[in-house]
Amino acid sequence: MHSFMNAKAMAKLLRQALGERHIDITHSDSLELVSRQFGFANWNMLSARIDRAIAGSGPLPDGWFKAGKSPQLYDTRIDQENGATALIASRPDLLDEVRGDDFCTIMQSVDAEAFRHRRMRLAGELRTEDVGTGATVWFRIDGAGGTLLFDNLELQRPDGPLVGTQDWAERSVVFDVPDTALSLHYGFFLKGTGRCWARRFSLVEVDASVPTNSRKGPVLPRPTNLDFGRPAAH
Known part of the structure; x- marks a missing residue:
């Protein structure tokens, strides 16, 4: 099971999967989509949450x-x-x-x-x-x-x-x-x-x-x- 800590990897996989279906999105757009899946308004908010988790x-x-x-x-x-x-x-x-x-x-x-x-x-x-x-x-x-x-x-x-x-x-x-x-x-x-x-x-x-x-x-x-x-x- 993935958590928000895996967001970057999930965004990469999402972009690859969409590309295989001839749907091209930027890496930034992919990060924004994954952020919303985890209930965050945008990638900046999710990124800050990840940084806090790593810092302890x-x-x-x-x-x-x-x-x-x-x-x-x-x-x-x-x-x-x-x-x-x-x-x-x-x-x-x-x-x-x-x-x-x-x-x-x-x-x-x-x-x-x-x-x-x-x-x-x-x-x-x-x-x-x-x-x-x-x-x-x-x-x-x-x-x-x-x-x-x-x-x-x-x-x-x-x-x-x-x-x-x-x-x-x-x-x-x-x-x-x-x-x-x-x-x-x-x-x-x-x-x-x-x-x-x-x-x-x-x-x-x-x-x-x-x-x-x-x-x-x-x-x-x-x-x-x-x-x-x-x-x-x-």
Whole structure:
């Protein structure tokens, strides 16, 4: 089911369909027609409504911004009622459109120069309410050719994403920052429906006693149980 957030794509399809029937209209005319289908007087009013939906319902903490696969489906803001936390919440009016792989993140990007050759631990505390797919922190290091290191804990058991309703819990990712790193990106995200609060983020150097995430997760030392004959231990 389409919503007003899909208006531009719908206008393009409408114009193509009419063109196949030898009815030529401009792109602007197509946008105006779609706007009226959604009950708006004109495209300017619908466009302003889309911009408000993308921006969310309130200001974010300084230095942080909203991103993700489908940020228009989520509200984001500072939640002062819960101790100056940051909140991501699926929009009540758009719940029918949220799929399990839709997600929104509140994130930050910084220059990597001061962190090269250092083992850095990104950590934050999360609390969730009625989360469908999961909520977690994530950390990515980029170089000239793209992503060098990335982890969002989705393969971690335990200490992976929070699901359902859970009280404050810390999650962290540890990386050795390569000398080819250009930028660091990190934050927390909500995937699917629900609400997630975050607080007490930190990015600090740790010593060699703290293992990096490259040593964690379901990475086996050698191929194992390829015939599926041995059940997992409980």
